[in-house]
Amino acid sequence: MPDLDRSELIENRINNGILGQWYPVAKSVEVRSISPLGIEVLGEKLVLWRGDNGKVHCIKDQCPHRGAPLSFGRLHEGHISCRYHGIVVSGEGVVVTVPAMKNCAFEGQKIVRAFEVQEIYDAIFIYMPSAENEKAPRMVLPKEFLSDSWSGFLCTAVWKTNYRYALDNLADPMHGSYLHAESFTLAYGTKEDLFKVDHTENGFIVSRTGQLGENFDWTEFEMHDGTMFCFLDIPYPKAAGPGGNMRIIGFVLPINENSCKVFFWRMREVSGIQRDCWRFLYRTELESKHWTVLEQDREILEAMSDDVRGNEKLYQHDVGVNRIRQTLLKQAKSNVDFELNIEGKS
Ligand code: FES
Ligand SMILES: [Fe+2]
Structure with a gap:
């Protein structure tokens, strides 16, 4: 395989999303037992x-x-039936019955691809296998999900932009002081700074060198075998009630080349009555403010042209953007080289 083909494959893989990863794909409440939900994940x-x-x-x-979409179908005794001619398929991808034909040879065969699923902290995660990791590795969760002392809300939004822009945005804390400057909490601190990237146990942290704890000053990315997420803190004023900083835990799902879905858990470290207070304040006051900020991100990212990546002039504060891009490149190379290796051997 010539080098150019390999680099094109790698670019395609980065652009469509990395395989061998767990991705959140829907809120728990969206998936029901009375009707199916059709989704798109990495173009599938x-x-x-x-x-x-x-x-x-x-x-x-x-x-x-x-080939009719099964998501047009109905649910029967825990299985899904096709709307077109009634074939019933189980959650494992096995054909249960073919009602239009007696003793059809498909019955009992596993001929539909099934994916591993986990339901965690109000979201449905699925594993998108890679050639090197067909079976899902254990998903490593953000530590806040495992602790009773954190309480949060999941918000999701579809952004009509490639997921790489959403990740770049998360790796670029400087935009907070400009794009979100008129928001509830993001007006504090200086508007000029240098940035640094430090290795952490499972990834890296991009942070300001001139201030910490005043604004959206850092983002940490954690990369585990089969899982990638980030987190960042937004300092909250006293008016926002107990719990200190709001921590945002973010996952980005590549839907296809042109759109992605962000999953942001908004968390605070609270217990007892403080927990109730945070949950009440969030629903009544804070949620709408947060949506305003998120809409600012969505609008600017959707307005950026898709080919802008080849025409950028990055400067010092883009060290986090560079680092997340290197991470994706490394993962995509691993995906592609393993596939090529298998092809080469067959
Ligand atoms: S296409 Fe689904 S049963 Fe015919
Ligand atoms: Fe933002």
Whole structure:
């Protein structure tokens, strides 16, 4: 395989999303036991539903008969049936019945691709296998998800832009002082600074050198085998109630080349009555303010042209942007080289 082909494959892989990762794909409340939900993940059409025991299933959204989307179908006894001619498929991708034909040979065969699913902290995660990791590694969760002393809300939004812009945005704390300068909390501190990137145990942290704890001053990315997420703190004034900083835990799902879905958990370290207070204040006061900020991100990223990446002039404060891009490049190379290696051997 000539070098150019390999680099094109790597670029395509980065652009479509890295394989061998767990991704959040929907809020728990979106997946129901009365009707299926069609979704798109890394350009693949998938269908989700909740079985009779509450367990969530995810299979390819394509009927094995003539390819109709199964997400148009209905749910029967925990399985999904195709709207077109009625084939019933289980959550494991096995054809349960073919009602239009007696003793059809498909029955009992596993001919639809199924995906591993986990439901965690109000979200449905699925594993997108890579050639090197067909089986899902154990998902490493943000430590706040595992602690009773943190309480949070999940907010999701579809942004019509490639997911790389959403990750770049998270790796670029400087934009907070400009794009969000008129917001509830992001007007504090200086508007000029230098940035640094430090290695952490499982990734890296990009932070300002001139101030910490005054504004959106740092973002930390954690990379584990099969999981990647980031977190950052937004200092809150006293008016925002107990709990100190608001911590945002972010995952970005590549939907396809042109759109992504952000999953942001807004968390505070609170317990007892402080927890109730935070939850009440969030719903009544803070949530709308946060949405205003998020909309500012969405609007500017959606307005950036898709080919701008080749025409940038990066400068010092883009060290985090550079670092996240290197991370994706390394992961994409690993995906592609393993595939090429398999092809070469076959
Ligand atoms: S296309 Fe689904 S049963 Fe025919
Ligand atoms: Fe932002």
